[in-house]
Amino acid sequence: MRDTRLHLDQPLAAGGVPALDAAATHYLKAVLRARPGHRLRVFNARDGEWRARLTRLERHDGTIELEERLRPPVAEPGPTLLFAPIKKPRLDWLLEKATELGVARLQPVRCRHGVVEGSRPERLEQRIIEAVEQSERLSVPALLPEVELLAAVEAAVDGVVLADEAGGAAPLPTLAAHPAAALLVGPEGGFAPEERAALRRMANVFPVGLGPTILRAETAALMLLACHRARATETARATETAS
Ligand code: SAM
Numbered sequence: 001m002r003d004t005r006l007h008l009d010q011p012l013a014a015g016g017v018p019a020l021d022a023a024a025t026h027y028l029k030a031v032l033r034a035r036p037g038h039r040l041r042v043f044n045a046r047d048g049e050w051r052a053r054l055t056r057l058e059r060h061d062g063t064i065e066l067e068e069r070l071r072p073p074v075a076e077p078g079p080t081l082l083f084a085p086i087k088k089p090r091l092d093w094l095l096e097k098a099t100e101l102g103v104a105r106l107q108p109v110r111c112r113h114g115v116v117e118g119s120r121p122e123r124l125e126q127r128i129i130e131a132v133e134q135s136e137r138l139s140v141p142a143l144l145p146e147v148e149l150l151a152a153v154e155a156a157v158d159g160v161v162l163a164d165e166a167g168g169a170a171p172l173p174t175l176a177a178h179p180a181a182a183l184l185v186g187p188e189g190g191f192a193p194e195e196r197a198a199l200r201r202m203a204n205v206f207p208v209g210l211g212p213t214i215l216r217a218e219t220a221a222l223m224l225l226a227c228h229r230a231r232a233t234e235t236a237r238a239t240e241t242a243s
Contacts, residue, residue: 004032004040005133007140012047012066017055020062023126029057041070045139048073076139078104079228082152082160084114084187086217091119092127094218099131099141101225102232107182108146113189150198156182159204163220165190168207171227178206179235183228185221 006024020028028034036054042064043049049071052064081103085091098106106128125143132140153160158180162168165186175181184205191199199205210223 004028004034004038005136006040006042007044007129007133008042009044012042012044012050012069014066014069016066017063018042018066020057020064022060023129025057025060025062028054028062029059040064042066043071043138045076046073049138071138073138076102076104076137078102078141079225080105080107080156080182081221081225082107082109082149082156082182082184083221084109084111084149084185084217085119085146086188087115088119090216090218091124094221095124095127095143096131097218097222098225099128099137100135101222101229102137103141103225104139105142105144107144107152109149109152109184110146111149111187112192112195114187149195152182153184153199153202153205156204158182159206160184160202161224162199162205162207163210163224164196164199164207165209165214165220166196166207167209169209171208171210171224172231174206174208175228175231179231181206183221183224185217185224188217 008018008024010018012018034054034057036056038054040052040054041049042052048069050069051067053067054062055065056063081098085108086094095106121143128143129140159178161174161178161181162184200207210220215223
């Protein structure tokens with residue numbers, strides 16, 4: 001069984017006795033049925049990862065004692081994903097898998113054919129944190145408030161690689177040419193013709209095709225993220241070999 005690994009959004013330092021938040025308390029008490037003495041790892045992007053021991057667990061709160069730092073904080077660079085919200089449970093799946101694949105920012109965008117039914121941001125953030133804990137990341141990707149599609153694209157200073165079901169360039173060379181670009185995937189109903197036309201007129205938009213079949217929005221997002229990760233991994237390996 002995996003050991004317990006919890007994200008704690010508060011300072012973690014030698015000798016510290018951090019208090020557990022409500023979600024961590026509930027998880028330890030109700031899910032794991034943990035007792036004082038239970039060993040765990042806690043982490044955040046600012047302070048890295050620490051070995052810890054549960055010292056007190058009440059109904060609504062608890063405390064832990066930090067023993068030693070296991071990993072220092074480290075930069076976890078990743079792309080921004082612009083996506084049109086889809087219905088749950090597929091939205092949950094998208095957020096979980098995007099987090100595993102290293103996304104840094106999740107930017108929902110409003111499209112003509114998008115879903116209007118909203119999910120509570122706190123629920124979605126909890127899903128993201130669970131994926132961070134499971135995947136051994138230190139940083140939690142930011143889930144940003146929804147913005148208008150074209151406003152989000154205009155604001156992307158390093159450009160946007162657009163997954164276009166109407167076709168485009170090959171993804172890997174495009175991502176190699178624009179490594180800091182955001183990634184954009186359209187809504188379940190596809191881009192409206194005027195949205196596609198506007199996107200294709202913009203100088204900072206680089207359309208790519210993802211093959212001959214039509215992918216669901218979440219599959220297209222994961223394929224783009226996987227391509228991004230494959231390219232970034234290759235670049236990192238080449239840099240290591242050269243040094
Ligand atoms: N309803 C649209 C249709 O039938 O043409 C399909 C939309 S698709 C479910 C949702 C999004 O996934 C698209 O807007 C696009 O961003 C992406 N996508 C799906 N298949 C793709 C492909 N083969 N190449 C590039 N992008 C694709």
